[in-house]
Amino acid sequence: MHAYRTHKCNELRKSDEGKTVKLSGWIHRIYDLGGVLFIIIRDTYGITQCVVEEDSPILKTLEKWRVESVVTIEGTVAARTAETVNPKMPTGEIEIRIEKAELQSGADVIPFQVYEDDGAGEDIRLKYRYIDLRREGMQKKIRLRNDVISGLRKNMWDKGFQEFQTPILTASSPEGARDYLVPSRLHPGKFYALPQAPQQFKQLLMMSGFDKYFQIAPCFRDEDGRADRLAEFYQLDVEMSFVTQEEIHATIQPVIENLFKEHAAFTGQEREVIWCDNIPYKEAMLKYGSDKPDLRNPLEICDVTEVFAREDVAFKAFKGTIEKGGVVRAIRAPNVADQPRSFFDKLNSWAQGEGAPGLGYVLFEGEEGKGPIAKFIPEAAQSALKEISGAQSGDAIFFICNMEDKAAKFAGAARDAICNALPQGHEAAREQGVYKFCWIVDFPMYEFDEKAQKIDFSHNPFSMPQGGMKDLEEKDPLDIYAYQYDAVCNGFELASGAIRNHRPEIMEKAFGIAGYGKEVLEDKFGGMLNAMRYGAPPHGGLAFGIDRIVMLLADEPNLREVYAFVMNGQYEDQMMSAPNDITPEQLQDLHIKLNLPKKIVKADDEAA
Numbered sequence: 001m002h003a004y005r006t007h008k009c010n011e012l013r014k015s016d017e018g019k020t021v022k023l024s025g026w027i028h029r030i031y032d033l034g035g036v037l038f039i040i041i042r043d044t045y046g047i048t049q050c051v052v053e054e055d056s057p058i059l060k061t062l063e064k065w066r067v068e069s070v071v072t073i074e075g076t077v078a079a080r081t082a083e084t085v086n087p088k089m090p091t092g093e094i095e096i097r098i099e100k101a102e103l104q105s106g107a108d109v110i111p112f113q114v115y116e117d118d119g120a121g122e123d124i125r126l127k128y129r130y131i132d133l134r135r136e137g138m139q140k141k142i143r144l145r146n147d148v149i150s151g152l153r154k155n156m157w158d159k160g161f162q163e164f165q166t167p168i169l170t171a172s173s174p175e176g177a178r179d180y181l182v183p184s185r186l187h188p189g190k191f192y193a194l195p196q197a198p199q200q201f202k203q204l205l206m207m208s209g210f211d212k213y214f215q216i217a218p219c220f221r222d223e224d225g226r227a228d229r230l231a232e233f234y235q236l237d238v239e240m241s242f243v244t245q246e247e248i249h250a251t252i253q254p255v256i257e258n259l260f261k262e263h264a265a266f267t268g269q270e271r272e273v274i275w276c277d278n279i280p281y282k283e284a285m286l287k288y289g290s291d292k293p294d295l296r297n298p299l300e301i302c303d304v305t306e307v308f309a310r311e312d313v314a315f316k317a318f319k320g321t322i323e324k325g326g327v328v329r330a331i332r333a334p335n336v337a338d339q340p341r342s343f344f345d346k347l348n349s350w351a352q353g354e355g356a357p358g359l360g361y362v363l364f365e366g367e368e369g370k371g372p373i374a375k376f377i378p379e380a381a382q383s384a385l386k387e388i389s390g391a392q393s394g395d396a397i398f399f400i401c402n403m404e405d406k407a408a409k410f411a412g413a414a415r416d417a418i419c420n421a422l423p424q425g426h427e428a429a430r431e432q433g434v435y436k437f438c439w440i441v442d443f444p445m446y447e448f449d450e451k452a453q454k455i456d457f458s459h460n461p462f463s464m465p466q467g468g469m470k471d472l473e474e475k476d477p478l479d480i481y482a483y484q485y486d487a488v489c490n491g492f493e494l495a496s497g498a499i500r501n502h503r504p505e506i507m508e509k510a511f512g513i514a515g516y517g518k519e520v521l522e523d524k525f526g527g528m529l530n531a532m533r534y535g536a537p538p539h540g541g542l543a544f545g546i547d548r549i550v551m552l553l554a555d556e557p558n559l560r561e562v563y564a565f566v567m568n569g570q571y572e573d574q575m576m577s578a579p580n581d582i583t584p585e586q587l588q589d590l591h592i593k594l595n596l597p598k599k600i601v602k603a604d605d606e607a608a
Contacts, residue, residue, distance in 0.1 A: 001020075001022055001074075002022065004022065004024040004072055005022050005023050005024045005072070006021045006022045006023075007021050007022075007023060008023075008043055008045040008046065009023055009025050009041055009042060009043040009045055009046045009047055009048045009091070010043075010045040010046025010047075010048075010090055010091065011045070011046075011091075012048060012077055012091050012094050012096075013090075013091070013093065013094065014079055014093040014094055016077045016094065017077050017078065017079050017094065018076065018077060019076070019077045020074070020075070020076055021074070021075065021076075021077055021096065022072065022073070022074045023041050023043075023048055023050070023072070023073055023096065024041075024043070024070070024071070024072040024073075024104070025041045025042050025043035025070070025071070026041070026042050026043070026067075026068050026069070026070055026071075026114075026134065027039055027040070027041065027042075027065060027066070027067050027068060027069050027071060027107075028040040028041065028042035028047055028067065028114070028115050029067060029115050030065065030067060032063070034054075035054030035059075036051065036052070036053060036054055037051070037052040037059060037062055037063060038050070038051050038095075039051070039052070039062065039065070039071075039073070039098070040115075041071070041073065041096075042134075044139060046089075046090055046091065047089065047091065048091045048094075048095075048096060049086075049089075049091070049094075049095040049096070050073055050075065050095060050096040050097075050098050051095050051096070051097055051098065052098045053097070056098070058098070058100070058101055061101070062098070062101055065103065065106070066106065066107050066108075066109065066110075067107065067110065067114070067115075068107040068110050068114060068131070068134070069103060069104075069105065069106045069107040070103075070104040070105040070107075071101060071102065071103055071104060072101070072102045072104055073096065073098050073100070073101045073102075074098070074099055074100040074101070075096040075097045075098040075099045075100070076096070076097045076099065077094050077095075077096060078094065078095055078096070078097050079093060079094055080092070080093055080094060080095055110128075110131060111124055111127075111128050111131070112124060112125070112128070112131070112132075114131065114134045114135055117135075120132075122560070122568065123568060123574060126560070126566070126567075126568055126573075126574050126575060127574040127575055128575070129564075129565055129566075129575050130575075133564060138561075140266075141550070141554050141556065141561060141562050142562075142563075142564050144263065144266055144550055144553060144554055144562070145546070145550045145562055145563075145564075147263065148259060148263065148546060148549055148550055148553070149216055149234075149546060151258075151259050151262060152216070152236050152255065152259065152544075152546070153216070155255040155258065155259070156214045156236075156238075156255065159212070159251065159255070160212055161212040161213065161214040161238070162210065162212060162213060162214070163213075163214055163215060163216075164205060164210075164213055164215055165215060166195070166198040166201035166202065166205075166215065166217065167195070167201065168194060168195065168218070169182060169192040169193075169194070170192060170193055170194075170195050170201075171192070171193060171524070172191065172192075172193035173193070173200070173524045173525065177196055177221035177222065177223050178221070178222035178223065179193035179194065179196065179220075179221075179222060180193065180194040180220045180221075180222050180231075181193055181194075182194065183590045183591075183592055184590075185589050185590055185591075188590075188591035189591060194220035195217075195218075195219060195220065196219055196220065196221050197217070197219050197235070197237070197543060198215060198217050198219075198237050199460075199462060200462075200525065200527065200528045202215070202237060202238075202239040202541060203239065203462065203500055203528060203531075203539065204527070204528060204531055205239065206239055206240075206241045206500075206536070206537055206539040207502075207528075207531040207532065207534075207535070207536045207537070207539075210241075211240065211241045211242070212239075212240050212241075213237075213238070213239045213240075213541075214236065214237060214238045214239075215236075215237045216234055216235075216236060216237075216546065217234065217235055217236075217237040217543070218232060218233075218234055219232070219233055219234070219235055220232055221233075225567075225568075225569040225570060225571055229559070230547065230559050230560070230563070230566065230567070231567065231571050233545065233546075233547050233559075234545075234546045234547060235543040235544060235545050235546055236543060236544040236546060237541070237543045238252060238497075238541045238542055238543065238544075239539060239540070239541035240539060240540060240541060241537040241538070241539045242537055242538055242539070243499075243538070243539065243540055244499070244540075245441070245483050245485060245499050245540065248497065248499075248540050248541065248542065249439060249485070252495075252542065252544075253275060256437070256487070256494075256544065256549075257273055257275060257437075259549070260273045260435050260549075260552075260553065261273050263553045264435070264553075266553050266554060266555075267553075267554065267555045269433060270433060271433050271434055271435055272433060272434045272435070273434075273435045273437070274434060274435070274436050274437065275437045275438065276295055276436060276437065276438040277438065278438065278439045278440075278441045279293070279438055279439070279440055279441070280440075280441055280442040281440055281441070281442050281443045281444065282442070284440050285408045286301060286302075286303065286408070287300045287301055287302075288300070288301065288412055288415065289301055289329070289408045289409060289410070289411040289412020289413070289414075289415055290408075290409075290412040290491075291440050291443075291486065291488075291493075292440070292486065292488045292491060292492060292493040293412075293438075293488065293491065294416070294430070294436075294490050294491030295436040295438060295490075296430045296431040296432075296434060296436050296490060297415060297416060297419040297430050297431075298419075298427075298428050298431070299331055299332070299333065299415045299418060299419050299428055300331070300332070300415075301329050301330065301331050301411045301412070301415060302329070302330050302331075302332075302388055302389050303327060303328070303329060303330075303388075304328050304329070304330040304384075304385055304388055304389070304397075304399070305322060305326075305327045305328045306384075307328070307377075307381050307384045307385050307388065308322060308328045308381075308401070309322050310381055310384075312378050312380065312381060313376065313377055313378070313381050314376050315373055315376035315377065317357075317401070318399075318401045321401050321402060321403070322401075324403070325403065325404075326401060326402055326403050326404070326407065327401070327402070327403070327404050327407050328399060328400070328401045328407075329399070329400045329401075329407050329408070329411040330385065330388070330389050330397050330398065330399055330400075331397065331398045331400075331411065331414060331415055331418060332389040332390060332391050332395055332396075332397050333395060333396045333397075333398065333418050333422070333428060334392075334394070334395050334427060334428050335394045335395065335426070335427060335428075336363070336394070336395065336396045336422070337363060337364075337365050337393075337394040337395075337396075338394075339422075343421060344361060344363075344371075344396075346421060347359050347361075347398070347414075347417060347418060347421055350417050351414065351417075354410070354413065356400075356410065358372075359398055359399075359400075359414060360372055360373040360398070360399045361373070361396050361397060361398045361399065362374045362377065362382065362385070362396065362397050362399075363395075363396040364382075364386065364391055364392070364393050364394065364395055364396070364397075365393060365394065366393060367379075368382075369382045371396070373399070385397055398414060398418060400414055416491075435489055435490060435552070436489065436490060437487060437488065437489045437494075438487075438488055439485050439486070439487055439488075440485060440486045440487075440488055441484075441485045442466075442481045442484075443458060443459045443481065443482055443484040443485070443486075444458050444459075444478065444480065444481060444482070445457070445458065445459075445463065445465050445477070445480040445481060445482040445484075445510070446458055446477040446478055446480060446513065446514065447478070448478065454514075454515055455477050455478075455513060455514055455515065456514050456515070457514050459482060459484045459496075459498070460482075460484060460496070460497075460498045461510070461511065461514070462498070462500050462501055462507075462528075463482040463483060463484045463498035463499065463500065463501060464482065464483050464498070464499045464500060464501045464502070464506070464540075465480050465481070465482055465483075465501075465506070465510060466480070466481045466482060466483055467480065467481075468503075468506060469503075469505065469506050469509060472506065472509045472510060472513065473509070477513050482498065483498055483499035483540070484496075484497070484498040485497055485498065485542070487542070487544065489552060490552060492548055492551075492552060493545075493548075494544055494545055494548050494549060494552075495542050495543060495544040495545065496542060496543060497540065497541055497542020497543065498540060498541075498542075499538070499539075499540035500538075500539050500540055500541070502532060502536040502537065502538055502539060503532065503536075504529055504532040504533050507521070507525075507529065507532065508521060508529075547559050547562060547563070550562040
């Protein structure tokens, strides 16, 4: 017989009755019913109930075992009586009568339960992650991650892509987020950087003559922690030569659609996968107040600045902002006249909690509008609002007034707040059981950085401007569009990509507009710039965030719940105690001296 098991803990059935078997695993639970001991054994495949009778010579030994100890048991498969069958367990018709048992590894008292959620906080779960990962729900999500990566690889191979690995130790470059830096022992005072993305290397592969590349790529960004962002993450990184934006979309879209269709029922709820039409960036910001809109929300935003700018409209709060160059956005909420007053009051309170004076609205019942600002809007102006927004009797229009960028952001948040406030079943409630994808296209090449008071790249600096050199030379930088695109699903950005700039003279001009001189370009991106000078094909690509894909499929709002081992929100690994101090000898090897910030002296320390 095998040293540890003849069967896995999910395999035995009533047809195995009478067999002598051996199982190994963790003790999931122990029940002592007056001398008869029930031990539930668990492995990664399932659970099996085992029993020790009160006259067994090994009963006293087994009574001392703790849950989560690793054991091997040998015994005979017995059918359960009809009243003790557990239909919820695949092995629920049998149990093992234990004849021999061996403790492979005893467990101390565990810090939280594995068999049930006992409310343990994230910190303790991350500290004892190896215990947390024993839970069935966590194991399902980690297996899902494996299946997603496996499926992506197979699809990419089937489409003729080749998988290459790119360097982890590379040069620091100004690509957006902060780099994680690694000091060089052999080159004192110099540093490597961990890659924010394999951007330059994948483009260099295209310039090297490879046609279709992909990689399950690790990326590192020294950014503040969020529920949907980690310091270390993985992406499906893709690049192709001699392609247009549309061809890239047509190639990758079926891969992602098939993946989501395959795993759409992971949470037990069937979900439809729908890919909607492309949405230009400016349209997305106007209609949804976001460049990653949740299209399950049917509400749309429209511009009604012209109505509030009319002479017969006397709402001074909006008038003053419009005169300074501001805008007024409106959100039509259909058929809300039957909603209680608390519906409107809660939305007003929500707006105040976000720092706004409130959320003004007009409710149309019959011909005349009602609400806190309706008296400032004469009948003719109300008619104009109805025409622009499509509002009818029974509808309400909510208003946001601010400078354009701030108005868009707040209107996007208000759109979600209004939708969330509507009861399920309402025609404007968020659609359930669906993944709604779209491509956001036509991103502006540049934006004005208010803090630095300069023009800078708004997206990927290696993108091709849509008008090439002509637009760079003749257009206002803020009017230039790039061949850049994002894939969005249910309010999350899943991918970002672009057609790349493959012409060195265009790259020099594009970076020059953003304030990067030729010497900076040569210093930071010299390798890629030189490669362009020796013949670079038109090329483009994108990268899908694997972690966010798994997060969506698992219906899990926190990325840390779909990783095996991960740091907390402060980027501390409590299990491995990282980051940690290093020895003076290590610092000396690296030629580094620490210049730490002074510790804050507490009042009670001073008193002492």
